[in-house]
Amino acid sequence: MRKIVIAMAMSMLCLCAMAQQAIWGVPQFKSPEVNADKTVTFRFVAPGAKEVKVTGDFLPVEKVKTPSGEYEAPGSALLTKDDKGMWTFTTSVLSPELYSYSFIVDGLKTTDPTNVFVIRDTGTLTNIFLVDGGHADLxxxxxxxxxxxxxxxxxxxxxxxxxxxxxxxxxxxxxxxxxxxxxxxxxxxxxxxxxxxxxxxxxxxxxxxxxxxxxxxxxxxxxxxxxxxxxxxxxxxxxxxxxxxxxxxxxxxxxxxxxxxxxxxxxxxxxxxxxxxxxxxxxxxxxxxxxxxxxxxxxxxxxxxxxxxxxxxxxxxxxxxxxxxxxxxxxxxxxxxxxxxxxxxxxxxxxxxxxxxxxxxxxxxxxxxxxxxxxxxxxxxxxxxxxxxxxxxxxx
Amino acid sequence: MRKIVIAMAMSMLCLCAMAQQAIWGVPQFKSPEVNADKTVTFRFVAPGAKEVKVTGDFLPVEKVKTPSGEYEAPGSALLTKDDKGMWTFTTSVLSPELYSYSFIVDGLKTTDPTNVFVIRDTGTLTNIFLVDGGHADLxxxxxxxxxxxxxxxxxxxxxxxxxxxxxxxxxxxxxxxxxxxxxxxxxxxxxxxxxxxxxxxxxxxxxxxxxxxxxxxxxxxxxxxxxxxxxxxxxxxxxxxxxxxxxxxxxxxxxxxxxxxxxxxxxxxxxxxxxxxxxxxxxxxxxxxxxxxxxxxxxxxxxxxxxxxxxxxxxxxxxxxxxxxxxxxxxxxxxxxxxxxxxxxxxxxxxxxxxxxxxxxxxxxxxxxxxxxxxxxxxxxxxxxxxxxxxxxxxx
The missing domain is CATH 3.40.50.1820 (Alpha/Beta hydrolase fold, catalytic domain)
Structure with missing residues (x-):
């Protein structure tokens, strides 16, 4: 049966990058990781990227100028790359809330491939995470x-x-x-x-x-x-x-x-x-x-x-x-x-x-x-x- | 009220790139577009990317070699870029089915930002589309x-x-x-x-x-x-x-x-x-x-x-x-x-x-x-x- 399980897992691999990492020994990582001190760490593997940012409603808003006027948009933060091509950013301590975020990789917005939890707001899918405590426990x-x-x-x-x-x-x-x-x-x-x-x-x-x-x-x-x-x-x-x-x-x-x-x-x-x-x-x-x-x-x-x-x-x-x-x-x-x-x-x-x-x-x-x-x-x-x-x- | 509608739409823009495109006059496009002849066109805007591919279960499978043996994975196809940075690929005629796909942009797998329809299979989110007719009408x-x-x-x-x-x-x-x-x-x-x-x-x-x-x-x-x-x-x-x-x-x-x-x-x-x-x-x-x-x-x-x-x-x-x-x-x-x-x-x-x-x-x-x-x-x-x-x- 172990063989069958492995064979099944292999056949599902085409669809499942996480299992692939688990089985082929690629180091697994968590993103986002809500740390014990309620800071949150984001991780993204992109050895070839020039710039990786995270944008989300836990960051201070930025003013965006458009032809029709100024409006506020969620701010962004730069991730830093280690020598294995893993980009990382850790927030300051976040208050309890359900937050949403996206990565911006060389200017292109993308979902977090290690986080399957997304919500759709009209025409946009964003990843979510929860910092618990207080009202967010509800x-x-x-x-x-x-x-x-x-x-x-x-x-x-x-x-x-x-x-x-x-x-x-x-x-x-x-x-x-x-x-x-x-x-x-x-x-x-x-x-x-x-x-x-x-x-x-x-x-x-x-x-x-x-x-x-x-x-x-x-x-x-x-x-x-x-x-x-x-x-x-x-x-x-x-x-x-x-x-x-x-x-x-x-x-x-x-x-x-x-x-x-x-x-x-x-x-x-x-x-x-x-x-x-x-x-x-x-x-x-x-x-x-x-x-x-x-x-x-x-x-x-x-x-x-x-x-x-x-x-x-x-x-x-x-x-x-x-x-x-x-x-x-x-x-x-x-x-x-x-x-x-x-x-x-x-x-x-x-x-x-x-x-x-x-x-x-x-x-x-x-x-x-x-x-x-x-x-x-x-x-x-x-x-x-x-x-x-x-x-x-x-x-x- | 028109003002209120526009103001509301503007305030939602932070979250809604599609509306932004509609309102700021960026040309809108569809991806994927199931054409009348049941070919399907994928579009992805990435002026700075070197290579954009689409991978999905409508493409012939490819053999993938791993340390533990060979397995089959969905194949991929290259998109071509026009002078405005829009990448495009049109499939051959597809038979009726519910299909799934992802883009691969300079080696990184990503969801299609213009398609909010995704399904999760274990640890992976992929976009979906339907070619109707035959058994797929069910x-x-x-x-x-x-x-x-x-x-x-x-x-x-x-x-x-x-x-x-x-x-x-x-x-x-x-x-x-x-x-x-x-x-x-x-x-x-x-x-x-x-x-x-x-x-x-x-x-x-x-x-x-x-x-x-x-x-x-x-x-x-x-x-x-x-x-x-x-x-x-x-x-x-x-x-x-x-x-x-x-x-x-x-x-x-x-x-x-x-x-x-x-x-x-x-x-x-x-x-x-x-x-x-x-x-x-x-x-x-x-x-x-x-x-x-x-x-x-x-x-x-x-x-x-x-x-x-x-x-x-x-x-x-x-x-x-x-x-x-x-x-x-x-x-x-x-x-x-x-x-x-x-x-x-x-x-x-x-x-x-x-x-x-x-x-x-x-x-x-x-x-x-x-x-x-x-x-x-x-x-x-x-x-x-x-x-x-x-x-x-x-x-x-």
Whole structure:
């Protein structure tokens, strides 16, 4: 059998460089390696390269100048080469967080060949690693009861297609007959029904908060807010179509108008507590915009509303009944006193001023909301933190 | 709002090179592009590179010599550079299939930065593309009713941990009260509970065969056969641990012995037809070995058994009651006349002879089985084809 194992391993070698290294005695190495002191070491073997850099969100941002103005991008750091062609860089001590990075080899961006853990953000794949401790422990898969994450298709008559959802049911859902509250969790522009579980670590955050007794067991439904699409890139009938940010029908009212179809589907396919006091809706960026407009359009549907770094106002050029009479609809919504209307944004977010203006509008009318301001800008780090803080406030 | 959209897009640019290209007017290009004549064009921008190659399973294999012998690896093809630094290669006409590839830039293997579609095979990420038509149409997400794919955790007392499963429930499962037959589908060495849905396109194959009326609606349970692990790499409490092929407790009898725990979990958590005539088990390579030994160990559990490129005999050095008295147990299993015992292998598979020997053993005893021989070796192309052929034979 040892022979068979070796033969099998050999035959898989064509596909598996790591095993090759293990078997042929090439020294194995780790990249990235999170060291005991929470510095992180990156390694890349490229004897012929002239320059190897690492770029990622753990490095200070750099200003990038473009014809259309200046913007901030993750900085980079140079690796140094040893006499065997191994390039290395060790960071300073990093605070707990889920980080992403890429290598830049002689000017070309590439994934880390020794790290298979990647996440896609719209059209880019980046490697990830986790520095644990503090709030980042909520992003780990701990040894606690785990909920089920399902990819489920529902029919949308108003959008004329079957569409894909990600549904989290909490640990214990299958063991009993209990009904659960439902939290609808919406992605931003360029995202899809996979974003919150992949970039947002939603299943881990829910598992851990529920296990710690800090959140009620709940169903979480993660929708696809791109009303022209069935599903995330590669998951619908258009096949392996490259993702893009600027899609049609993302903020034209059609997703918002169709939302009751999703709620009906969930209420008829899951054991839900099907009333306003057991429903929450929240989203990031465009998903915050969707949450704002869905919750005011259907004021008897959600008692908990969360807007994470939200876009606020619809484009004046877009004609949709959903966006008509916004102030009247807000008046109606707040007359029905939602239990929680939660607005969170980073102090460096490009939507900061839009949120200041929106809070002024709410303040002027005396509408009750809770405000949370964090450091940093329009980034997933903030949205994971907001999710971790919002979920414990629901349904209790 | 246009301003907001552009500002949002700009802020996402740090993460999204494609949008950057679209917005800053850099010419966009597709890679890979499946052309109308089913040739495929690869493109890679690297003005400073000296040599760019593409390697993938659509190219003729090459012999690679190593200190331990010769083996076959996917071949490579040179791209040619134009005056703008764009490298290009167009294949000959490709037959329908799901293919994988990587670029090799000045000797370094890298993913295609314009293609976010990747699959992990043990420790390697490769890009994928699909040439449709023929049997490969079963691998597409067609506009048919879709089943649900769930990541579910079950408790294994015998292995002492909670463990992860992938469960496919067919379209319609949630609409009624009907009970379904169950097909247990097992991965090979280096694989896990994600392998059959990611590399094997199992959900698409099932959706399409069921929609075409060629297969019975069924539940498919994809297990993790690495008994030392809770879950696929990155999905268990060990965090982002690099995958390896050679794991402890993969073929030592412990997974096979624990299998009734999985069947009990499925029968108590899903609406199943909980009897032998409504249960199938099949697997590839190590999963074929597991299927062989589980089905003979529990001869009243499965009426349908599939062995795809299976390892046959246990290592003589491994002591497990599961592997004792193999011939007696086979005699008992075949005395109970399983409805289908299906053996499939490629004529270039390194396990071909082991399968010839096993068929001789079965022939010598007069045990009934069905044999399917295909071209090619120990590769996913064959396993997807075997799955597509095996599923229509079940439960009818």
């Amino acid at each position: 992003y780990k898969i701990n040894n606690v009861p785990h909920g089920t994450v399902s990819k489920v298709w529902y029919n949308s008559p108003s959008l004329g297609m079957n569409r894909r959802l990600t549904v989290y049911t909490p640990a214990g859902y299958n063991d009993g007959k209990k009904a659960y509250p439902v939290f609808y969790l919406l992605h931003g522009m360029g995202g899809d029904e996979n974003a919150w579980t992949e970039l947002g670590r939603a299943a881990q955050i829910l598992d851990n908060l529920i296990a710690q007794g800090k959140a009620e067991p709940m169903i979480v439904v993660m929708t696809n807010g791109n009303a022209a699409l069935e599903a995330a890139p590669g998951e619908g009938s258009t096949g392996f179509t490259p993702p893009t940010i600027l899609l049609p029908k993302t903020m034209d009212g059609s997703f918002e108008a169709s939302f009751p179809e999703i709620v009906r589907f969930v209420d008829s396919n899951y054991r839900t507590k099907a009333d306003k006091s057991h429903r929450a809706i929240a989203g990031l960026s465009m998903g915050g915009f969707h949450s704002l407009h869905i919750s005011k359009e259907y004021p008897d549907m959600f008692d908990y509303v969360g807007m994470f770094s939200a876009v606020i106002m619809p484009d004046k050029g877009v004609a949709s009944p959903v966006y008509d009479n916004m102030e009247q609809k807000l008046a109606r919504q707040f007359s029905k006193a939602p239990k929680l209307y939660w607005i969170a944004i980073g102090d460096k977010d490009f939507l900061y001023k839009a949120n200041v203006d929106y809070r002024k509008l709410l303040d002027g009318k005396g509408y009750k909301y809770v405000y949370r301001e964090s450091p940093d800008g329009h980034i997933w780090k903030n949205w994971r933190i907001y999710l971790s803080e919002f979920v414990p406030k629901l349904f209790r | 691998y597409k997400i067609n506009n048919v009713p879709h089943g649900t794919v769930s990541k579910v955790w079950y408790n294994s007392p015998s292995l002492g941990m909670n463990r992860r499963l992938t469960v496919y429930t067919p379209a319609g499962y949630n609409d009624g009260k009907k009970a379904y037959p169950v097909f247990y589908l097992l991965h090979g060495m280096g694989g896990d509970e994600n392998a059959w849905t990611e590399l094997g396109r199992a959900a698409q194959i099932l959706d399409n065969l069921i929609a075409q009326g060629k297969a019975e609606p069924m539940i498919v349970v994809m297990t993790n056969g690495n008994a030392a692990l809770e879950a696929a790499p990155g999905e268990g409490s060990t965090g982002f641990t690099p995958p390896t092929i050679l794991l402890p407790k993969t073929m030592d009898g412990s997974f096979e012995a624990s299998f009734p725990e999985i069947v009990r979990f499925v029968d108590s958590n899903y609406r199943t037809k909980a009897d032998k005539s409504h249960r199938a088990i099949a697997g590839l390579s190590m999963g074929g070995f597991h299927s062989l030994h589980i089905s003979k160990e529990y001869p009243d559990m499965f009426d349908y058994v599939g062995m795809f490129s299976a390892v046959i005999m246990p290592d003589k050095g491994v002591a497990s009651p599961v592997y004792d008295n193999m011939e007696q147990k086979l005699a008992r299993q075949f005395s109970k006349a399983p409805k289908l015992y299906w053996i499939a292998i490629g004529d270039k598979d390194f396990l071909y002879k082991a399968n010839v020997d096993y068929r001789k053993l079965l022939d010598g005893k007069g045990y009934k089985y069905v044999y399917r021989e295909s071209p090619d070796g120990h590769i996913w192309k064959n396993w997807r084809i075997y799955l597509s052929e095996f599923v229509p034979k079940l439960f009818r």
